[in-house]
Amino acid sequence: MKKLLSAWGCTVAVVCGTGAATTINPSNFAAWSPNLGWVNCRGDTANGAVVSEYVCSGFIWGANVGWINLGDGSPLNGIRYQNTAADDCGVNLDALGNLQGFAWGANIGWVNFHPLGTPRIDLLTGNLSGYAWGANVGWISLSNAFAQVQTDAIQPGADSDGDGIADSWERLKFGGLAIATATSDADGDGASDLNEYGADTDPRDAASHLRISGFAVSPGGSPVTATWTSTETRYYRLWGATQLAPATWSELGLGLITPDPGASTTRAFANPAAPSRFYRVEPVRPLFP
Ligand SMILES: [Ca+2]
Ligand SMILES: [Ca+2]
């Protein structure tokens, strides 16, 4: 099927019916091009754009130009499209939400998602912004004063060995699928490879793992201030409990926390009156299922 899709004939893919259901929002699906008019990123729903953790796939539709292919979802290196051969082209997504690579329309040629147009996805809202550029069609705007494109989800990458870790991440960090399992801890830092994947820390660096790195209590016992290691690619929630066995964790009321710039985040919160208190921090990817 990969071969059929890589023929770049948009109607081929529709006939094949291999596309996953689109992730694009039913109301916010329209990009705009001065030369093409509206471009429908949901397509016909069954074959519309699909955003996943490392790559995009599926098709967007321009009434005047037909289907535009975002990639077949199966990059040859098992991670991202290299965009150096016709059968390995498509639009990639990085951990910060930036889109980069080439889409293809049989009637319009290549459409370049280039850093100059800053095409990206907001990791909190799923809103797309920036532009793509086609030599034959000019700019295609992913958001404007009237409309925008929004993805309801970012699908986790394929997990063929069923360890809960996207295979792309395993290949990127370990060069293959043999090392990481659902319980392994390759760098022995106490954070499992599965948890390092979830927190976007380095599974080959024992100094890199999610942890509360600082904690200060005000005179009188409340509020307290917690600092934890963080990355721009994740949001966080803080949880508290007054005992560990059994623990009943409660969200501390700060809601979804946007990380501070840099390598750590600090927040203050009320310290409940109790003989003992325990805290933990959870990494969150808002658009993941
Ligand atoms: Ca896996
Ligand atoms: Ca580890």
Ligand SMILES: [Ca+2]
């Ligand atoms: Ca680590």
